[in-house]
Amino acid sequence: MLRVEEISFSIGHFHILQELSFELIAGETAGIIGPNGSGKTTLFNTLSGFHYPQKGKIFFQDQDITRLRPYRRSRAGIGRVFQNSGVFREMTVLENIVTALEGKTSLWKSLLYSPKRLRALRExxxxxxxxxxxxxxxxxxxSSLSGGQQRLLEIIRTVAFGAELFLLDEPTAGVSPRMKDDVINLIKKLQEDGKTVLIIEHDINFIKEFCERIIVLDQGTVILDDTPEKVAGSEKLHEIYFGSTAA
Amino acid sequence: MEYVIHLCILISIYLILTQSFNISFGLGLLFNLAHVASYAIGAYATALFATELGANFFECVVVSMLLSGLFSLLIGGISLRLEQDYFAVGTLAFSALVSALLINWKSLTRGVLGIPGIPRPEFLSIDFYNNLNFLFLSGSLAIFVLIILYLLFQTPFARALKAQAESESATKALACNTALICNVSFFISSAFAGLAGSLYAYYINYIDPSSFSLTEMVFILTITVTGRPGSFIGCILATFFLVLLPEPLRFIDMSPGILGPMRQALYATILFVVVYINRRNIFPVKRSV
Structure with a gap:
C-alpha cells in the first residue's frame, strides 16, 4: 500500500530525513517511535505532502505521489490526524464531519446549495x-469538547472522508486515561475494518498493544523495523533513548 | 424625501460592497485590503465604458464585475503566497498601486479631475435620473445579490473557506484545494465589489480617486467587523447602522470642514472599540502542522 524509497529531506544544512525507506502492506498497523528530533512528524509531513523530499520516492497504491500536493494525496486516500488538534474549533461538531464528507466535492458542485444533499450529509x-x-x-x-473528544472527532472525521491509510500523530497525547481507551478502541475498529494505520507514539508499551510492527527512527533514518517484542528488547533502542550501554 | 431616497441608495450599494467583503474576510479571514481597489475598478470601468464607448447598463455591469474579478485573481495569485499579516500588507500594496494608477494615468482616468458626466442607465423607458427609480434598480440588485450570497454562505464552498481560515493544513488533509477555494472567494468577492462600484458611478455621475481611498476601506472594514465577520445578518444590520449613524451630525450647526473629519473619527473610534472588545475572536491564530 505505501512504499517509501530512500527519501531525504533537509532544511539548510540540517538533515531531517536521510535515505529513509520502509514499506507498509494494506491492512497493517505499524508504530513509529524515536527520540525528539528523530524526524517522525517530518516523515508524516512528507507522506501527506506538506514537505517534498529532496531525494527518494513515495508510492501509494503503486502510484508515485512524491510530488503530489497535500489535497491530492488526501483524495488518493491518505488521511492525517495532526499532533496539534486539527479540528475546526469554531465550527460545530456536526459541521466538522459534514466538511469532511464534502472534502472531495468538485468546485462547481461546492458552489451550489442543495438542502436535500445537506440533509443527507447531516444524517x-x-x-x-x-x-x-x-x-x-x-x-x-x-472547541467545547475535551482534548480526548477532539481526538476522537478528528479520527472519525478522517474515517468519514474515506481515508484508506491513517497517519496518526500522537493520537493520545494530552488525553485523559479514560478517553485514551476510547481512542484505542477507535484505532482497533480501524484495524478491524481493514484500514492501514501508521501511528507516531512515544510510549512503546502503549503501541505494542495493537501494532504488529514498530519502526524506530533516529536522526532521520530507520534504525529498527521489527515486531514490538523484538524492538522492546533491542539494545539499539536502549542506546538511542538512554545513551550507549555501559562497557 | 429626496434625502431619504439618497440614503437608501447608499445603503443598497454598501450592502453589496460589504457583504461581498464578508465572503473573503468574514468567512475566509483573508484580510484583503484591496477590496476598495476592486470597487474602484468597477466604478472606473463603468465610467469609461459608459462615457467613452457608450456601453449600456448591462454591458457596463458585466465588464465592471469581470475586470474587478480578474484583478482579484492577480492579487490572489501573488498575495495568497503570503501569510496573514504579510498577506494584508501585500493586498494593501495592490490597493496603493491602483490608487496611484487612478491619480497618475491621466490619459485614461483624468487623474484627480475625475470622470464627470456618467449617464444614468437607460432601459425599459424608465427614467433613472429620477432617484426613486434608481433606488428600485439599486435596491433590486442589492436584494438579488444578498439572496445569491446568502445561498453561497450555506454551500460546501463556504464551509471549506471557513475551515481553511481555522487550519489550512487540516483542510488540505480533507482533500480541499485551499488555494483554489481562496482564489474563487476572492473572485466572487471582488466581482460583487465591482458591481457596487458600477452602481456608485451610475448614481453619483462623477467619480474621482478620493472616493476609493484607504478611508473608504476603513469604512468597509468597520461595517464588517461591527457586524461580526462571517455573520450574514450582522453585516446587513451593521451596514444600516453605520451608514445612518453619522447622518444626525448633518443637522448640527457645524462647518463642513469639521463635519467630514468628525465622521471619519467616529468610524475609526467604532472600529477600535469593536476590535478591542472582540480582540480574541476576530483574528484567531491560524494553526499549521
Missing part, C-alpha cells in the same frame, strides 16, 4: 458521531 454525519458517542454534542462548538 450520515450523525451516524459517525454515534460511533464515538458524540451525537448528543452535534450542535455544540468543537
Amino acid at each position: 450520515e454525519s450523525m451516524s459517525y458521531l454515534e460511533q464515538i458517542s458524540l451525537a448528543d454534542k452535534a450542535k455544540a462548538k468543537a
Whole structure:
C-alpha cells in the first residue's frame, strides 16, 4: 500500500530525513517511535505532502505521489490526524464531519446549495458521531469538547472522508486515561475494518498493544523495523533513548 | 424625501460592497485590503465604458464585475503566497498601486479631475435620473445579490473557506484545494465589489480617486467587523447602522470642514472599540502542522 524509497529531506544544512525507506502492506498497523528530533512528524509531513523530499520516492497504491500536493494525496486516500488538534474549533461538531464528507466535492458542485444533499450529509454525519458517542454534542462548538473528544472527532472525521491509510500523530497525547481507551478502541475498529494505520507514539508499551510492527527512527533514518517484542528488547533502542550501554 | 431616497441608495450599494467583503474576510479571514481597489475598478470601468464607448447598463455591469474579478485573481495569485499579516500588507500594496494608477494615468482616468458626466442607465423607458427609480434598480440588485450570497454562505464552498481560515493544513488533509477555494472567494468577492462600484458611478455621475481611498476601506472594514465577520445578518444590520449613524451630525450647526473629519473619527473610534472588545475572536491564530 505505501512504499517509501530512500527519501531525504533537509532544511539548510540540517538533515531531517536521510535515505529513509520502509514499506507498509494494506491492512497493517505499524508504530513509529524515536527520540525528539528523530524526524517522525517530518516523515508524516512528507507522506501527506506538506514537505517534498529532496531525494527518494513515495508510492501509494503503486502510484508515485512524491510530488503530489497535500489535497491530492488526501483524495488518493491518505488521511492525517495532526499532533496539534486539527479540528475546526469554531465550527460545530456536526459541521466538522459534514466538511469532511464534502472534502472531495468538485468546485462547481461546492458552489451550489442543495438542502436535500445537506440533509443527507447531516444524517450520515450523525451516524459517525454515534460511533464515538458524540451525537448528543452535534450542535455544540468543537472547541467545547475535551482534548480526548477532539481526538476522537478528528479520527472519525478522517474515517468519514474515506481515508484508506491513517497517519496518526500522537493520537493520545494530552488525553485523559479514560478517553485514551476510547481512542484505542477507535484505532482497533480501524484495524478491524481493514484500514492501514501508521501511528507516531512515544510510549512503546502503549503501541505494542495493537501494532504488529514498530519502526524506530533516529536522526532521520530507520534504525529498527521489527515486531514490538523484538524492538522492546533491542539494545539499539536502549542506546538511542538512554545513551550507549555501559562497557 | 429626496434625502431619504439618497440614503437608501447608499445603503443598497454598501450592502453589496460589504457583504461581498464578508465572503473573503468574514468567512475566509483573508484580510484583503484591496477590496476598495476592486470597487474602484468597477466604478472606473463603468465610467469609461459608459462615457467613452457608450456601453449600456448591462454591458457596463458585466465588464465592471469581470475586470474587478480578474484583478482579484492577480492579487490572489501573488498575495495568497503570503501569510496573514504579510498577506494584508501585500493586498494593501495592490490597493496603493491602483490608487496611484487612478491619480497618475491621466490619459485614461483624468487623474484627480475625475470622470464627470456618467449617464444614468437607460432601459425599459424608465427614467433613472429620477432617484426613486434608481433606488428600485439599486435596491433590486442589492436584494438579488444578498439572496445569491446568502445561498453561497450555506454551500460546501463556504464551509471549506471557513475551515481553511481555522487550519489550512487540516483542510488540505480533507482533500480541499485551499488555494483554489481562496482564489474563487476572492473572485466572487471582488466581482460583487465591482458591481457596487458600477452602481456608485451610475448614481453619483462623477467619480474621482478620493472616493476609493484607504478611508473608504476603513469604512468597509468597520461595517464588517461591527457586524461580526462571517455573520450574514450582522453585516446587513451593521451596514444600516453605520451608514445612518453619522447622518444626525448633518443637522448640527457645524462647518463642513469639521463635519467630514468628525465622521471619519467616529468610524475609526467604532472600529477600535469593536476590535478591542472582540480582540480574541476576530483574528484567531491560524494553526499549521
